[in-house]
Amino acid sequence: MDIQQLRYFVAAAETGSITRAAARCRVAQPSVSQQIARLEATLNHPLFDRLPRGIALTDAGKALLPRAKRILSEYDDALLHFEDDLDQGVGRFTIAAIPTIAPYLFPKLLPMLARDFPRAQLTAIEDTTENLIAQLHDHTIDAAILSPPIDDPAIKLRTVASEPLLLSVSADHPLAHRPRAAVPDLRSEPTIALSEAHCLAHQITGFCASKRVAPNIVCRTTHLATTLALVEQGLGIALIPLMAARATPSTKRSDLHFARTPPTRDIAIATHKSSSPSRITDHLADLTKQLCERHDQN
Amino acid sequence: MDIQQLRYFVAAAETGSITRAAARCRVAQPSVSQQIARLEATLNHPLFDRLPRGIALTDAGKALLPRAKRILSEYDDALLHFEDDLDQGVGRFTIAAIPTIAPYLFPKLLPMLARDFPRAQLTAIEDTTENLIAQLHDHTIDAAILSPPIDDPAIKLRTVASEPLLLSVSADHPLAHRPRAAVPDLRSEPTIALSEAHCLAHQITGFCASKRVAPNIVCRTTHLATTLALVEQGLGIALIPLMAARATPSTKRSDLHFARTPPTRDIAIATHKSSSPSRITDHLADLTKQLCERHDQN
DNA sequence: GGATGTCCATAGGCATTCGCTATGGTATGC
DNA sequence: GCATACCATAGCGAATGCCTATGGACATCC
CATH class of the missing domain: 1.10.10.10 (Winged helix-like DNA-binding domain superfamily/Winged helix DNA-binding domain)
Structure with a gap:
């Protein structure tokens, strides 16, 4: 038959x-x-x-x-x-982001993606850079939003934005009402840092080292949300990405731009090199770029 | 592909x-x-x-x-x-009956058939014997309920019942309260007959001829329902099939069995000879037989 | 870094299948 | 009884599908 x-x-x-x-x-x-x-x-x-x-x-x-x-x-x-x-991008697509990006981008990004590809069956994943790279390798996920550097020849990176890190302090901290932060402010202040499982922790460590500042780390959290909560309670200061500051505004916190040579992190779309071009991945890159630029403008 | x-x-x-x-x-x-x-x-x-x-x-x-x-x-x-x-008899099936059968059998028969073959897509047709035979020939319909004789070698007949014809008179007719009718009652009484397009008309004519009775036909109707209505109004008497009497009881009418050698008509299921056996047709025959026997018992 | 293993693509052979033309058989209708 | 309409069968050639054997690319292991 x-x-x-x-x-x-x-x-x-x-x-x-x-x-x-x-x-x-x-x-x-x-x-x-x-x-x-x-x-x-x-x-x-x-x-x-x-x-x-x-x-x-x-x-x-x-x-x-x-x-x-x-x-x-x-x-x-x-x-x-x-x-x-x-x-129309019909089919099952799985996208991912690292934990210092996912909670701040996905709530806006996923609805936009679903609106533009209403017939796609979208799944979103949050995991560490290391695990996401592994999942790109075995094609469990189609694309990942993460922060370079990525040292893997099989991974293709499209850097779509660069965002500054802000100095976040409690509202009643002496620095709270200064218009700008400066690198020396970091020195000897009690500092909340992220667990070293997060690439952001390494990026901050690298920045401090390059500026010859050894921060006084009093606590390490496993998630940025916790870091922000601790800052609000006045337990210390922290360097946080712009998107985290914008996505979770609070009157109990003051997030200061650096006056000069601010620390930054890049935002990139990672795909596997052997994947053929994908409309959804391309659009994901566009949307991510738009969202990051919108943060920058405010 | x-x-x-x-x-x-x-x-x-x-x-x-x-x-x-x-x-x-x-x-x-x-x-x-x-x-x-x-x-x-x-x-x-x-x-x-x-x-x-x-x-x-x-x-x-x-x-x-x-x-x-x-x-x-x-x-x-x-x-x-x-x-x-x-x-389960899935599929489209079209069954048919002649106009002197359809209105009296279909209301009971079709629901029973639909109950026993819930997944069949049933269609019912009412038309004259001649047209039904033609439709059996071109396989527009699967089976027809009609009354022999059928003189067509390509048509297969299964006679499932034989029902008497009753003498139907108005409730205030002199015959109304007689227990039985007799052939001489037909003589010279004003009689309502069916149009000659119906086989029942010919069957009645044949019966009368065999009994040497020449009915006094005052009106020909195109449907039995009209005949019954006219009888109820007292315009004349009529010979009607048992199923019509049972299906449309009325206090304005009296339907008398004949005492001896009653006129009858057979009820048969007609199919095309070249059709292979069909569960639905077989079941149609069973149900028709049951319904006719039920009429006979009351 | 060479050997090994894994996985997909290609080549060639064999059997099957598909569609075609030609033809036969059967019932119908004039 | 001949012509017609319709389906089935036969036989042929082309295409297709699956097979085994083999090649090539890349990763892994010692």
């Missing part, structure tokens, strides 16, 4: 004649005879009564007809709408 | 490997490679990225996957449920 046989069968059922079915299908009459005979053999039931003037469905033929039509309609739809589906 | 190719495609997408897909489908690996390559060629898009360790879906592959699954599921369901459908 294959598609062709079903097509011949439906044509014969609808025209009531093998000859007319052959004409409709643009083949010779014996081809239809043969395929219908073969179909009857595989189903082990005659599908038509052979009349002197054409054919008529048997009970078996009547039972098969609606199913055959459904199969053919699914089949034809597939061929007809495949290109449209492709343009 | 055929079923096999789609099956290989889905297997490859789900296992992430052409080799594993081949194993799952119990064929050699090159067969899967080849069919997927062919599928990609017909769709004009690569469906997989070839990785050093397996394969991964492209956007095109992701778009095709849900449609491929739907096609396969319809296809597999068809093969799996075909026999069940056949047993």
Whole structure:
């Protein structure tokens, strides 16, 4: 039983004649005879009564007809709408971001992506850089939003933005009402840092080292949200990304831009090098860029 | 693009490997490679990225996957449920009856048939014997309930019942309170007859001729319902089938059985000789027989 | 870094299948 | 009884599908 046989069968059922079915299908009459005979053999039931003037469905033929039509309609739809589906990004896509990005970008990003690709089946994942790279390797995820550097020749990076890190202090901290922060402010102040599982922790460490500042780390948290809460309670100061400051505004905190040579982190879309271009990934990059630029403007 | 190719495609997408897909489908690996390559060629898009360790879906592959699954599921369901459908009488069936039967049997018969074959798509037709025979010939209808004789070698008849004709008179007619009717009662009484398009009219004419009675026909109606209405108004008497009397009881009418040698008509299921046996037709015959016998018992 | 293993693609051979033309058989209708 | 309409069968050639064997690319292991 294959598609062709079903097509011949439906044509014969609808025209009531093998000859007319052959004409409709643009083949010779014996081809239809043969395929219908073969179909009857595989189903082990005659599908038509052979009349002197054409054919008529048997009970078996009547039972098969609606199913055959459904199969053919699914089949034809597939061929007809495949290109449209492709343009509209139909299919299952899984995107990911690191924990210092996901909670601040996904709430805006995912609805926008779902709006622009309403027929896509989107899944979002949050994990560390290391795990995301591994998942890109085995193609569990299609794209990851993370922060360079990534030292893996199999990973393709598209840097879409660069965002400053701000100095976040409690509202009643002496620095709170200064218009700008400066690197020396970091010195000896009690500082809240992130766990070293996060790349942001290493980026901050690198920045401090380059400025010859050794921060006085009094606490390490496993998530930026915790860091912010601790800052608000006055337990210390912290360097936080712009998107975190913008996404979780608070009157109990003051987030200061650095006056000069601010620390920054890049935001990049990572994909596997062997993946072919993807409309959704491209659009993900565009949207991420837009969102980061919007943060910068305010 | 055929079923096999789609099956290989889905297997490859789900296992992430052409080799594993081949194993799952119990064929050699090159067969899967080849069919997927062919599928990609017909769709004009690569469906997989070839990785050093397996394969991964492209956007095109992701778009095709849900449609491929739907096609396969319809296809597999068809093969799996075909026999069940056949047993349950799935399919479109058209049954018919002549106008002196249809209004009295169909209201009970069709619901019973629909109950016993809930998945059948039933259509009922009412037309004259002549037209029904023609429709049996071109297989527009599957079976017809009518009354013999039918003189057509291509039509197969199953006589399922024989019902008496009753003498129907107005409630205030002198005959109304007689327990039985007799043939002489027909003589010279004003009589309502059916149009000669109905076989019942001919059957009655034949009966009268055999009894040497020439009824005094004062009116011909095109439908039994009209005949009954006229009888109730006292415009004349009429011979009506038992089922009509039972289905439309009225206090304004009295329907008398004949004491001896009552006129009768047979009820038969007509099918085309070249039709193969049909569960629904068989059951139609059973139900018709039951209904007629129920009339007889009351 | 060379050997090994894994995985997919390609080549060539074999059997099957499909569609075609030609023809036969059967019932119908004039 | 002949012509017609319709389906089935036969036989042929082309195409297709699956197979085994092999090649090439990349990763892994010692």
